[in-house]
Amino acid sequence: MxxxxxxxxxxxxxxxxxxxxxxxxxxxxxxxxxxxxxxxxxxxxxxxxxxxxxxxxxxxxxxxxxxxxxxxxxxxxxxxxxxxxxxxxxxxVDKREEDLLDFSTMAPIVGEKHVKALRDMLAALSKSRELESLLAHRPIVGLHHHRMVGADWLKTLDLKASPETMLITNGCQHGLWVALASVTEPGDIVAADHLVDSSVITESMILKLQLRGLASDESGILPDGFAALCNRERVKAICVTPTLNNPTASLMDEERRRAIAEIARAFNVWIIEDDVFGPLLDQRPRPIAAFAPERSCYATSFSKSVLHSLRTGYLLVPEILMSRAISRLRTTGWMSNSFVAEISCRWLADGTIAELIAWQRRKLARRHSILDRALGDAQRTSHPASLHVWLPLPGRWRTGPFVEEARRRGLLITGPDPFIVGRDTDPHAVRLTIGDSVREDEDFQRGVETLARLLASDLEASSPAI
Incomplete structure (x- = not known):
């Protein structure tokens, strides 16, 4: 009730x-x-x-x-x-968490392949002569060889990356926080998709920023809406996830990315780009940062494509911002976890990262195939490599009762409320995650079949009980 x-x-x-x-x-x-x-x-x-x-x-x-x-x-x-x-x-409310199928938590699928790779790496690290260097508490931006390997990886995305303009962070969210705190002051106006990762909303509240939601479609933020906002108000920054936005799974094409960059340049707006889902795509458009590097802070990591606990973040910022970014990094954690960064560095160098990402894509493609069979023609936005699906509800359903009824039937899903900027209209849709929170394919299939029955049910759902 x-x-x-x-x-x-x-x-x-x-x-x-x-x-x-x-x-x-x-x-x-x-x-x-x-x-x-x-x-x-x-x-x-x-x-x-x-x-x-x-x-x-x-x-x-x-x-x-x-x-x-x-x-x-x-x-x-x-x-x-x-x-x-x-x-x-x-x-x-009486169901224990282990009795519920969790389609609400975002995490990549994990298998024995990950366990073996990690076991082998820890064994190698224990014998490495470089182990002692990981005990250092400086430099704050991260060890030089970690930044060098990370920069080489980002160069493959057509980014102007170098160790001198890169910071190693404790995951992508940490990097986004550092970037947002580096380019804004309390009271500044920040633009974002009207449905955005809840961390952006929380960070804006804590930093006392004015968050403005922008209209979007299946290709992401609409450039005309961004330009119109910039004409009306002094926008300091735009936070954007062009690849598989959370929660809508929208994918921005290269033409629109270029348009967003040009508008930001015309109105002197900083770009904070979240590309945590980017590695999941085999062929992806160039980042927005590639079109406006002088005003872009680009953040990514492997926490959504390899292992949730592999929280090595790479934050690329313009040289003019390095001093401010370093001070924010130091204040919010001193420096990144060098042991985790070393694992990421070695796995990038020996090809393990590429191998595990390819494995992830295959597993996610299988999950999407199961989902497609279960949901049939039900409207949804997703991508064969996405960790989540945006599912508009049939007209008779409202999101609150739907989420509660799904839980009563043993499914945890996420309604839109955590993602809505300001007082924007409830989109009457839910987010479904399809990663490791439901590890076995059999459980996953059982869960999505339950969801399909719920979507097709005749339950009187539009008016909750009082």
Whole structure:
């Protein structure tokens, strides 16, 4: 059950606003107004109805979770907890995580091939004369040979990469944070797809930036919308994932990438390019950074194409930004993990990275084939090498009830709420991940067949129970 229009009655007494909201929700739980298993309103919706910031609602929900009254799950919602587990009915909240098929977590597929490669590499490292060099706590930008090998790899994408303008980060998200913090100041306007990775939304909130959503289609951000925004407001940067955008899986062609770069140059806008999914494509367009290197921060890693734990990020920035980027890198982690970076470096040099990525593409192609057979003509946006699928819902469904019903049937999927910039319209679609969170193909097939039945069901879904 979901209270889509419910909001707490908050007293006007003094004290922190988030505490008052938490107390009011706690009182509603104690009084039976909110029952165990009910989902609280999405933070964005409740903040709008109460005329408070999303951060205030976030802190209120965090306080309730600290008290043990609710349980929050990213991308799925916040639910009232059962005080006595023995009384929990067979519903969406009593299922243990291991009883659910997780189609909500983004991670590449892993097999015995990865385990063997890692075991062999750790054995080689233990005998290496270079092991001692990995104990150093400088340079902050990463060891020189790590940057050199990374730069050589990025040159194959037609990028002007060199060790002098590269930083090794702890994954792509860390690199994007460093880049965004390097080119903006509080209050600056930043553009992004109107459906964007939730980390961009969170980073913008923490850095006190004004995030503006841009219209997009199956090829990504529409250049005309970007240009129109730049004509109206002083845009400082654009965050863009041109290859398999999360969550929409859109793929920007080279012509549009060039157009985005030209608009950014015309209006003096920094480009922050997230290419974490890029390695999954065998033939991919050149990065946007290749068309405007003087104003582009380009970030990528292997966490979505090889191993989720292989969190070596490569951040390429213009020389003019290096000093600021180094200071942000130092502040948010001092330097990257040299041991993980060494594994990435050696695997790049000996061809293991290329071999594991090719293996990943084959596995994902098989997953997409299973998905295509199960879903048939159901509308969706994806790519044979993508880790996720964007699935518009049939007209009778709303996303909240659909996500909850899917969970009741044993599936974890992600609604659009974490990805929506500002108060943009709910697109009535869900994101389905098809990677390692469901490792066995048999379980994957069972899950997507369950999803297909749900999509085709006659369940009265447009009006949630109150």
């Amino acid at each position: 979901t209270r889509w229009t419910w909001k707490p009655e908050v007293s006007s007494s003094g004290g922190a606003r988030y505490q008052a909201i938490a107390d009011a929700i706690a009182a509603a739980i104690d009084g039976g107004e909110l029952r165990p298993g009910e989902r609280l309103p999405p933070q964005r919706d409740l903040s709008f109805r109460m005329s408070v910031s999303v951060q205030t609602i976030f802190r209120a929900y965090a306080e309730l979770e600290r008290r043990g009254l609710v349980s929050g799950e990213i991308g799925r919602g916040t639910f009232v907890r059962y005080a006595n587990p023995d009384k929990v009915p067979g519903s969406i």
